[in-house]
Amino acid sequence: MIDRLMAIVIVSLSVMLFSCEEANHKKELTDTTQPTQSRSANISQMGGQEEVRKSDTTLSQRSRRPQQVSARTNSISNSRHNAITKAVQEVSPAVVSITVTEVVEGGRRLKFNNYYNRFFSVPVEREVSSMGSGFIISKDGLVVTNQHVANQNAKKVVVSLTNGSQYKAKVLGSDELADLSLLKIQADTTFTAAEFGNSDSVVVGEWSLAVGNPFGLFKASQPSVTVGVVSARNRDFRPDPKEPRVYLNMIQTDAAINRGNSGGPLVNSQGKVIGVNTFIFTGGTSGGNVGLGFAIPSNRVQKIIKQLSSTGEVQLGYDAGFETKQMTYNIAARYDLPAVMGLLVESVNRDGPAFEAGIVPGDIILRIGNERIQSKMHAQALLREYSEGDSMRVELVRNSKRYETKMMLRRKIKE
Incomplete structure (x- = not known):
C-alpha cells in the first residue's frame, strides 16, 4: 500500500515538473519572438522614413529645377x-549715313566724229553721288565726317539716321589738310549725340569698334559694327603724295574698316568716340580690309571742329613769324645749299617768335618738335599741334651746320 502511494506521489511530481518546464519553454518562446517583431517594426518604420525622404528629395529637386534653368538662361x-x-x-543712335551729290565737269565725245574727238570734247557737267558715314556730336544736329566724304563742293547732302x-x-x-568736315542737319528737332573720349588715354590692346556704313549698306536701318583692338598709336601717314592730306598721330585698329566707313566713329568699350575712321592700308591694289585701319584721334578732331564751327576754316592761333617754301634740288643747286x-x-618778321629765336632767311628748317619735315603741308600740320604760349623746338641747317632753337609762340605784334 505504501509502495503504491509513493508511486502516485512520484508521478504527480513528474507531471508538475513537466508542466512547469513547458510553461517556461513557452515563456522563452514568447520572449524571443517579441524582439524580432520589434526589429521588423523598426525596419518597417525606417523604410517608410527613407521612402518619405526620397520622395521629399525628389520633390525638392523638381521644385528647384525651374529656378536652376531660369538662372542658367539669365x-x-x-x-x-x-x-x-x-x-x-550707346553710340548707334548717333551714327548716320551720308549721301553726297556733287557736280563734276567732264568731256562728252561726239558720235561719228572720231577725228574731232581726238582734239576736242564738249564740256559737260554731271552729278555724281557718293556715300559715307558720320556721327552726331550735338543735340542740335552737328555732324562730324571726313572731308573726302563731304566738303564745300557738295551740291546736296542727305543724312540718314538709324x-x-x-x-x-x-x-x-x-x-582738306586734316580731312575733316562739319555738317549741320537742317531740322528743328533734338538729336541723340555721341560722346567724345580722351584719345590720349587710349591703350594699345583695348577693344575698339568701327561703326558706320560700309559699301553703302546702311540707308535706313542699323549701322554695321566691326570689333577689334587698338593695334598702335601715333602713326603718321601721307597715303598719297599727290594729295595735301597729312595724317598725324593716327590710331591704328584691326577692326575692319571698309569703303563707306570713312567718317564714322571708332568707339571704345564704353561707347565713347576715340577717333574718326578715315582710311585703310591694303598694301596693294585691293580695296578690301587687311587689318590695317586708321582713325583721326578724337582730341585732334575736337580742336579742328571747334574752329570749323566758328569760322568755317582752320587757322593758327599764333604767328610763327616766318615765310617758307619747300626745299627742292633746283633751289639747293641755285643757292648752293645742302640738298636736304x-x-x-x-x-x-622782326616782331615775331622766329626772329626772337634767332632764325634768319636762308636757314633750312629740318624738324618741328621731334618730327622730320616731309613737305610744307606736313609742316603746316605739325604747326597745328601747338597753341599760343607753347614752346616749339626747331632744328635747322645754316652754312651746312645743324642748330637747334626754341620758339615761344604768341600772336603777331601789330605795328
Whole structure:
C-alpha cells in the first residue's frame, strides 16, 4: 500500500515538473519572438522614413529645377549683353549715313566724229553721288565726317539716321589738310549725340569698334559694327603724295574698316568716340580690309571742329613769324645749299617768335618738335599741334651746320 502511494506521489511530481518546464519553454518562446517583431517594426518604420525622404528629395529637386534653368538662361543672356553690345547701343543712335551729290565737269565725245574727238570734247557737267558715314556730336544736329566724304563742293547732302529719318544737311566748314568736315542737319528737332573720349588715354590692346556704313549698306536701318583692338598709336601717314592730306598721330585698329566707313566713329568699350575712321592700308591694289585701319584721334578732331564751327576754316592761333617754301634740288643747286628735305626760310618778321629765336632767311628748317619735315603741308600740320604760349623746338641747317632753337609762340605784334 505504501509502495503504491509513493508511486502516485512520484508521478504527480513528474507531471508538475513537466508542466512547469513547458510553461517556461513557452515563456522563452514568447520572449524571443517579441524582439524580432520589434526589429521588423523598426525596419518597417525606417523604410517608410527613407521612402518619405526620397520622395521629399525628389520633390525638392523638381521644385528647384525651374529656378536652376531660369538662372542658367539669365547667365547666358547676361553673357551676351556685355560691354561691347552696350557700347554699340550707346553710340548707334548717333551714327548716320551720308549721301553726297556733287557736280563734276567732264568731256562728252561726239558720235561719228572720231577725228574731232581726238582734239576736242564738249564740256559737260554731271552729278555724281557718293556715300559715307558720320556721327552726331550735338543735340542740335552737328555732324562730324571726313572731308573726302563731304566738303564745300557738295551740291546736296542727305543724312540718314538709324530710325529711318532723312534730313538735308549743310557743310559748315571743311579742312582738306586734316580731312575733316562739319555738317549741320537742317531740322528743328533734338538729336541723340555721341560722346567724345580722351584719345590720349587710349591703350594699345583695348577693344575698339568701327561703326558706320560700309559699301553703302546702311540707308535706313542699323549701322554695321566691326570689333577689334587698338593695334598702335601715333602713326603718321601721307597715303598719297599727290594729295595735301597729312595724317598725324593716327590710331591704328584691326577692326575692319571698309569703303563707306570713312567718317564714322571708332568707339571704345564704353561707347565713347576715340577717333574718326578715315582710311585703310591694303598694301596693294585691293580695296578690301587687311587689318590695317586708321582713325583721326578724337582730341585732334575736337580742336579742328571747334574752329570749323566758328569760322568755317582752320587757322593758327599764333604767328610763327616766318615765310617758307619747300626745299627742292633746283633751289639747293641755285643757292648752293645742302640738298636736304625741309623748308627754306624766305623772310622773317622782326616782331615775331622766329626772329626772337634767332632764325634768319636762308636757314633750312629740318624738324618741328621731334618730327622730320616731309613737305610744307606736313609742316603746316605739325604747326597745328601747338597753341599760343607753347614752346616749339626747331632744328635747322645754316652754312651746312645743324642748330637747334626754341620758339615761344604768341600772336603777331601789330605795328
